[in-house]
Amino acid sequence: MTAQVREGGGGAVAGACRMALMRPASGPERDAADWPRLAETLGLPLLESALSARQETRCDVYLSQDETGPFLQVTGSRAPGPVRCGFYDPAMAYRRRGGQNELLGRAVGVHRCPGGRVIDATGGFAADAFVLADLGARVLLCEQHPMLATLLALSVDHLTHVQHDWRSDVVGRLSVHSGDSRLLPAGELQAEDVLYLDPMFPPGRRSAAGKGMALLQRLLPEHPDSAAESLLRWALRQTVRRVVVKRPLKAPQLCGIRPSHGLSGRSVRFDVYQLDGVAVHES
Missing domain, CATH: 3.40.120 (Alpha-D-Glucose-1,6-Bisphosphate; Chain A, domain 3)
Incomplete structure (x- = not known):
């Protein structure tokens, strides 16, 4: 590798x-x-x-x-098929055609800072990170679970060496950090960066369908909203350009903190906290 x-x-x-x-x-x-x-x-x-x-x-x-x-x-008698990173999902080609109109890209503001960097603090299978990289962003994927982080790194490496595949150029803008995003080295985060959070398993979503979600539920412990709130509070203390949080459409705002603005789709929304390099310190 x-x-x-x-x-x-x-x-x-x-x-x-x-x-x-x-x-x-x-x-x-x-x-x-x-x-x-x-x-x-x-x-x-x-x-x-x-x-x-x-x-x-x-x-x-x-x-x-x-x-x-x-x-x-x-494994087991009812084992489903293999689960891969989002890079391999055929739907990626469809999302690609959305271009700058892709809701995620608009929430992160990739058009405002071409080639800017996004810190995906909750890597998972990296489908959203891949979309952002395809839109031109440089993405640092942070994944706490070592096995998931290894899957991400192997997948990036694999596609890097696949010839005549449009995904090869995209994964060139992805890098993988195995560990908690909150423990990134001092000075890692810059004023022009965007922090992207996709908290796991908000209330009412534990039974979400899909073999990928089922696998994550098996690998990872419960992630109550208190963990997501802790992550958001950390993110808002960083001197970055903005913080973007992906939430189910009807879910409450994390920490009760009102975002600067939001963008909503059919099933999810993006809460955007515009910081412009000035950290938020709660009273």
Whole structure:
């Protein structure tokens, strides 16, 4: 793996969910990453591919790679298909046609600061980050879960080396930081940066459909609104250009803090806090 994962703390993966790396049995994917080193770094077992996901009993979730790219796979008798980063979603081509009218791009203000940097403080599967990079922004993806951060880095690296693919140029504007965005090195955030937050699992959304969401629920602990509020309060104390928070359309404003303005779609909205390099200090 040539993609660089910036380390920011977090240590080895731990928890009730049994995780592993699965080395592909054959083909170029077997050597696409240094699987033994990744397993050692993550503190996870490295398994050899032998069973189907529905027959696999040695782990609950594993990270691997096939001809399409890196993926996470849930195991068990009812295992769904693999889950990949948002870069691989066919819907990305459709969102691309939205151009500057893409609601997310308008909320972040990419047209106001061409080539500006966005700090995605809640990386996940990076679908929104990819859209922003496609609009020209440079995006730093911060992901606390080491396995998810590794998936992101492997995916960026994979697409970087795919020839004649429009996504190759886009992922060149993405970088991955493994760790809590709130622990970024002093001086990392600049006045022209935008902080983007997409808090996990707001109330009433725990049963959200989709294998990606189901996988995140399995990997990550509960994220009550108090955690999202803490993240927003931190973000508003930073001397950045603006803070953008993605919320379900009907969800309340975090912390009860009224945004400068908002943009709403059919199911989500973006609360925009315009700071212009001046941090907000609550009384």
